[in-house]
Amino acid sequence: MNILSYRGPGAGGGVSSALTRLMNQLSGFSSGYAEQSDFAQGQIDISRQGKQLRWWRLEGSAITDCADSEFISLPGAEVIAGHYRYCNEFLWPILHDMPQYARYSDADHAFYAEFNQQFAQALKRARRQSFLERSSRSYFVHDYQLALMPSLLRKARLSALQISVFWHIPWPKVVEDRHKQAIGELAQCLVASDVIGFHTFEYAFNFLNFVEELLPDVELDRRSLSLRLAGGRLVRLKVMPLGLDLDFWQRAPHNYSKESVASKFGRYVLSVDRCDYTKGVLPRLAAIDNFFQRWPEQRGKLTFVQICQRTRDGLPSFDDYYARCVSQAEDLNSRHGDESWSPLIWMKDTVSQESLIDLYRNASAMLINPIRDGLNLTAKEFASSCADLSSPGALLLSRGAGVFHEIGKYANEVEPDNREQMSLAIREALLMPESIRKKAISLMRRKLDENTLEDWWQAFTFAEVACGEPLDFEKELQLFASNKLEAIGF
Structure with missing residues (x-):
């Protein structure tokens, strides 16, 4: 098995860190808390699966499977930079249904294609030197940075077994005509794989609808979530949201004390994300401002x-968004705070795993309000970290997060485009009885138990590809498209 991803072991990002933890676990490390660097060098024999695994990624300026591998490709700084721009200035906003932020460049598109070709070149070198044996020539391709790889693997005849793709971000509901050719190129290359995985049924249906419009020679079967290509080959879509290493989050060391980060804030509402327009940071700041306008008695009591x-950094749309967020945060603190208290504490650096878990466990509420987000693992981390507490915090969650399709009916819903609704939802969450909060977290944890990190990995890699029972299409369509989910039912 070969993992192909833009980021490697121990890098930032939900899937990278999750896979690192999983690989440490499967390769024989006894503890879920092994250092992420344990997997960073060379190949790993996964004895329980009887398979060898290698992780191919961009490492500095080289595409390689480990720091000292001879099977490398050097795309060059210009190609790497152009690929980065195309991914983040064009693909990222289009795939998140936010085309107002998109900037297309023919030159960067060419660099994106070259980067993917260089990735394939590294694998070709490994095959020529008999490094890739037949038993290891199956591939797990991760996300939009390498969307051309399934087609390149097919053309180079590098795959003897299975090509699986996991699409970690949304597939857009609508693609404007001017962008259809570029996004159609991704779809054309993705259907060269055997399995394409998505977090939600919505993303899978969006993909099928797009393929139906742009690739007329492909036959669709929505009931079985499958595609049949003109040559007869079958491509299956799997809806399997990224799971969590639940034991890690519930059993990881935590030590709340007078010196801990969480102890410094008193009663607080927590948010954890990046300063990205998809995450809804500006709407959150507006809702916080509205909260203190409506309930000024909470000043000094809640942070x-x-x-x-x-x-x-360095990409104009993200730099501009960050600057706007900083300005709005400063204005918020200036208008509502005083010398001894600030309504908003913005922690701009990463925190340790131990501190993060303490912050999860001691928060009065967790506020997650993306406009559009592939999944959002922090919601799962929060629920898992708090599962054993007698008085856990409440989870506030928007439908823009893919994880809403899993646990949204047990959370307090927020609407990022409505500051009045968001501020009211925050107040209601803070007033929720302890018994309801505890029951909600318990139901979330029960739902998360149905799909762990290892379950997710098995679904895309070691399990046999099988079509399974036909889906109840109408039922699934209603589930993701409905305007209102059922209440918890206390």
């Missing part, structure tokens, strides 16, 4: 804490 790192 909003956001762990929110700057992202994609």
Whole structure:
């Protein structure tokens, strides 16, 4: 098995860190808390699966499977930079249904294609030197940075077994005519795989609808979530949201004390994300402002804490968004705070795993309000970290998060485009009885138990590809498209 991803072991990002933890676990490390660097060098024999695994990624300026591998490709700084721009200035906003932020460049598109070709070149070198044996020539391709790889693997005849793709971000509901050719290129290459995975049924249906419009020679079967290509080959879609290492989050060391980060804030509402327009940071700040306008008696009694790192420095749309968020945060604190208290504490650096878990466990509420987000693992981390507490916090969650389709009916819903609704939902969450909060977290944890991190990995890699029972299409369509989910039912 070969993992192909833009980021490697121990890098930032939900899937990378989750896979690192999983690989440490499967490769024989006895503890779920092994250092992420344990997997960073070379190949791993996964004895329980009887398979060898290698993780191919961009490492510095080289595409490689480990720091000292001879099977490398050097795309060059210009190609790497152009690929980065195309991914983040064009693909990222289009795939999140936010085309107003998109900037297309023919040159960067060419660099994106070249980067994917260089990735394939590294694998070709490995095959020529008999490094890739037949038994290891199956592939798990991760996300939009490498969307051309399934087609390149087919053309180079590099795959003897299975090509699986996991699409970690949304597939858009609507693609404007001017962008259809570029996004159609991704779809054309993705259907060269055997399995394409998505977090939600919505994303899978969006993909099928797009393929139906742009690739007329492909036959669709929505009931079985499958595609049949002109040559007869079958491509199956799997809806399997990324799971969580639940034991890690519930059993990881935590030590709340007078010196801990969480102890400094008193009563607080927590948010954890990046300063990215898809995450709804500006709407959150507007809702916090509205909250203190409507309930000024909460000044000095409640603090909003956001762990929110700057992202994609040097790209204008992200830099501008960050600057706007900083300005709005400063205005918020100036108008509602005083010398001894600030309504918003913005932590712009990463925090340790131990501190993060303490913050989860001691928050009065967790506020997650993306406009559009592939999944959002922090909601799962929060629910799992708090599962054993007698008085856990409440989860506030928007439908823009893919995880809403899993646990949204047990959360307090927020609407990022409605500051009045968001501020009211925050107040209601803070007033929820302890018994309801505890029951909600318990139901979330029960739902998360149905799909662990290892379950998710098995679904895309080691399990036999099988079509399974036909889906009740109408039922699934209603589930993701309905305007109102059932209540918890206390």
